[in-house]
Amino acid sequence: MDKKLTTCIYCGCGCGLYLVEDGGLVVGAYPSVKHPVSKGCLCVKGWNAYEFVNSMERLTHPLIKENGKFRKAAWDEAIKLIAKKFKAITKESGSNAVAFLSSAKTTNEENYLMMKLARAVFKTNNVDHCARLCHASTVVGLAATFGSGAMTNSINEFEEADCFLITGSDTTAQHPLIGSRIINSVLERSAKLLIADPRKIELSKYAAVHMQQKNGTDVAWVNGMMHVIIKEGLEDKAYIALRTEGFEALKELVREYTPEYVEKITTIPKEKLIEAARTYATTKKAMIVYSMGITQHTTGVDNVKSLANLAMLTGHVGFPSTGVNPLRGQNNVQGACDLGALANVYSGYQKVTDPTARKKFEAAWNVEGLPGEVGLTVTEIISALGNGKVRGLYIMGENPMISDPDQNHVRECLEKAEFLVVQDVFLTDTAAYADVVLPAASFAEKNGTFTNTERRCERIRKIIPPPGEAKADWKILCEVAKACGYKGMNYNDTSEIMEEIRKVTPIYGGMSYKRLDPHGLSWPCPSLEHPGTPYLHKDKFSKGKGSFLPRPFIEPKENPDDEFNFILSTGRIYWHWHTRTMTGRTSTLEREAPAPYVELHPEDAGKMGIRNGEKVKVTSRRGHVELAARVTGKVAVKSCFIPFHYREAAANVLTINAIDPIAKIPEYKVCAVKVEKI
Amino acid sequence: MKNDYLPHKAKITSIQKESFDTNTYKVVFDDKKIKDTFDYKQGQFAEISVLGVGEAPISITSSPTRKGFLEFSIRNTGKVTRAIHDLKVNDPLFVRGPYGNSFPYDELKGKNLYFIAGGIGLPPLRSLINMVMDNRKEFGHVKILYGAKTPDEVCFKKELEEWKNIPNTEVWLTVDKPCDGWGCSVGVVTELWKETNVHPENAVAILCGPPIMIKFVIARLAESGFKDIDIVMTLERYMKCGIGKCGHCNIGEKFVCIDGPVFTYNQVKAFPTKEHAF
């Protein structure tokens, strides 16, 4: 029997939990009492995080597809085949004919190695991961305004805040241990809760103001709040003068966003907008909290910039319990970004277009000719498979068949892939299209680090060996690199990878494994003496002065019309995680939410004669799904919501592959559909 | 120590289609000792497994008077029952039990009996009905009042005909949505009160069906003058273990799996009121 502290595999809270091993089985997950996030608590997913590890459906051998069927293969054979194919493709069609999808579920070390494999071994920047689908807008938007694309403050600061402005985050469902801190703050310390969300979320019942904006009109209401604040003279003039630049342009732009005008665009009653603006501006410790509802739009970057403007306008950045706080979805999406599993940056957000950065990495990796142009992003990679520009794709721990927009398009592209490698813990829907499937170790079976939403890099610890012949992702990547003739990827353990990361990544510079024990450190942590940084932009912004970057309101790509007359929004629910490969194999979670559904407003359901639980057909221009109607006042009239977890009625059959021009994030939160009774 | 959780292997010897979604499975234990010692009473249930899929509590629908086999009438509705419906004759099923209390029997002797069932509620009563039919002379007048959504949903069509032909026994059928050529009543089961007398004198009503039906039937029985103690019902609850441990079927102090599934209405009335629909 063994009990080891590790980090939860699900959301970005990064709770500390002890996995319990007995007789080779992972028999439990207990919250850590001393861990600063969990403090003796977990959400239901955390409490049940042990179960899927034991599933007998785990992949245990490499598989190679022959004549349309998978057969068991030896590791050596599978790795050699991958090396051979990828080398052949790049020889024929150039470096950019291959691409790599890294994973926010895997460790920092593994993400680092994935981008090293792409860049150092194959000389391509075609490496990206699902952050593209969740917080790409954040990375771009906050980097431009503040100089650092991450959550500004830390989780325990929620316990001290007096006001929360939450938008596009169903916090209790997606980040339960942050949601609970908000509930406690409202109920026990009378903190004021302002919500802007088209749906009534669990937290709505605690809200002082709930602004139910029309989907996709976020820039308008944020500009509206700033209009009110400036009009009433509630902006922090000293802060603006001392710490920011570009205020005049902002003032000019928001002038036309009067509460009346904003009400027309967003349907938010002007009184609510005014009250929210006053409350936020006049409360010292006020935190902006947002998530996918802000980022997953064609105007995702604009939305983020606007929130950053609002926070700077009121002097709400650079102090405890304030800031702009994007809640990162995946356990390690922050880390996967930090470690450079993105098409445009190396680890620590060092730009691939910067010759100095390239030189530095060439020296560190002992290679020449690192590519200087930005690579393809997740959705671009998938499309490039379709048009033959990318011929070989290596996917580690992602399931684009279910998670990417416009599933029919994804399927066509995956079918066209000349050579597809999928490395995962289960045979996913995506893996079904693979030529080679590699069995990966789960979080219980390897060492490494995850970086949670508050930039806390913390350890995961191996408690059991992987099942069968499965191997840790980092080991597999090293073997592939070696088979391709690269000599710079040999490590005895993950701490050696971290040592390399430290050397080339200033924000992780002080993060040796020894220092990460027991509960990790928040970046920036540039040196071994540095205590880590709980909140960013103290005294000055990372980029010097904070930049107001005012943005005008732009309509979403696909608004409802006469035929497709409903707005569809997609998202997650409390009980499941992403494509359900893990939570679908967790009895308690699967039992709570076993089937897909679409939320419909009672008024709409009534008009169509649809009863709760009845099957309906939801159709967009891209496809249709059939699923049960859940008649609920949570959604607004003429809008609907579908959780994207279910392959049985994949919401992403419907969603649109329209992307933000800068962040390249798809607009999961708005598309037009019609709903019919079957 | 004996392990009550281990099921015994049995074999499906016949499958009888009862309705569009319900089949009766006749099963016989492989082990002769278990076959001979598996004594059950009318109204008890067993836990049935399809290994690798799961286990579900299912009423034993055969009569204890008919020996050597067990019958289960199973509606295709959940994960386990779906898997059972995929099985064929000679396939194995794993069974443990019998569990729960049973319908009164000796106490019913000499009484007039009203069996009132809705939809899949008839199978749990079948065991007792057949036991009564096998000892027909010991009981008074018997009426079976049975409502289903559609004629397709009516279970035990052949047996209903047989029961009808037994002296002093009546079968009354009704469906919500009739099809062409439907010769019986239309409407919910309480509509049958218009067709036939439901008289409380020396009578016991035995019910099984969805909560909403039970609610209306109880109201109707009360109107007709039935005392709470003369209304007997068998309850359904989600359960896992069948032996009072897993907790799922708890109502108040009772476990439906060991204190039930058969309760009189005056017992049910003592349950925490908000937990049942009647």
Added chain:
Amino acid sequence: MTLKKILKSDIKELLRQSAKEWEVYAPVTAEEGDTLFTRLPKEKGKLEKALQGINLKDEWVVISPKDAFFPQLEDMFHFDKEKIIDTPSPSKKLIFGVRPCDAKGILFSDEFFKKNYEDKYYLSRAKDKLMIAVGCLTPPRPEACFCTSAKTGPFLESGFDLQLVDAGGAYLVEIGSDKGSEFVNAHAKLFKNSEKDEEDKVKKIKSKAAEAVNLKVDFEKALEIMKGKNDFTENYERIGERCIYCGGCLYVCPTCTCFNVLDDKKGDKGVRRRNWDGCVFRGYTREASGHNPRDKKSLRTTRRYEHKLKYDYSATGMSGCIACGRCLTSCPVKIGMSKFIEEITTGKRTM
């Protein structure tokens, strides 16, 4: 009661000796800081390492040692084609350093798993156990422990085999059963006779320990109220709305015994397992037909409080709440049994 004495410095040796005969469960502080009940390894090197972490201080251990008998997940049986293979019966267990409230919880669960049908998995582990309790000088969860109100601590009056009373450099050892006495005899070299005045000392320590428990509620009144006619609908609705349905209060409760059963297989081989489950979950009572008698949040909340404070008490004479306070300390939104008791006994709103 005979009183013995063991030096603190001899505890490791006692455990070292015990580990030969018993499966010893003891609170061990992990390298990463938390103290958890862990089965001591038999292998010498590993045992020595574990012994270094033995921690009998009054610390919040997140899960009571109930998991020694009723783990969060366990195999019930394996199968291969149509053959069923039962899991082996484990050996006898020594629960060392169990807290009084947790020991009460185990005694409560012993009865539950014995009643009606015997639960082989639990009982085969629990039947030959030896419990060596250690009383709490200070409450391990200062904000939440309310054992004095429920008379479940900080020391046991009965139910233990041995009970350790921390007297500074040594533990004074109360013997509560024949088994306990046998154990002392088997390790006679380590257990010394106590001095004359030490019985008094024990009394003083115990009364001081009881005074250290700050949180007090009217537990008996609560049981009376719950037994009678009452209407706490407003409380149940409010608590049910506040709850975020993590299940933590059930998972950490020393007397919660509910489980789910799950099957898994690959090819011909498979396994049936069970794992912790709980009444706060909607799916816990949802039938295959979709009908759910406890669909509403408030009904599930009602179930939880009535089960612990009403039904368990009326059925067994023992409350299902042993006042450990864990439900409160593991609740992300600070709902707890002590607060509920305060609400129903004083009418104050606490949550």
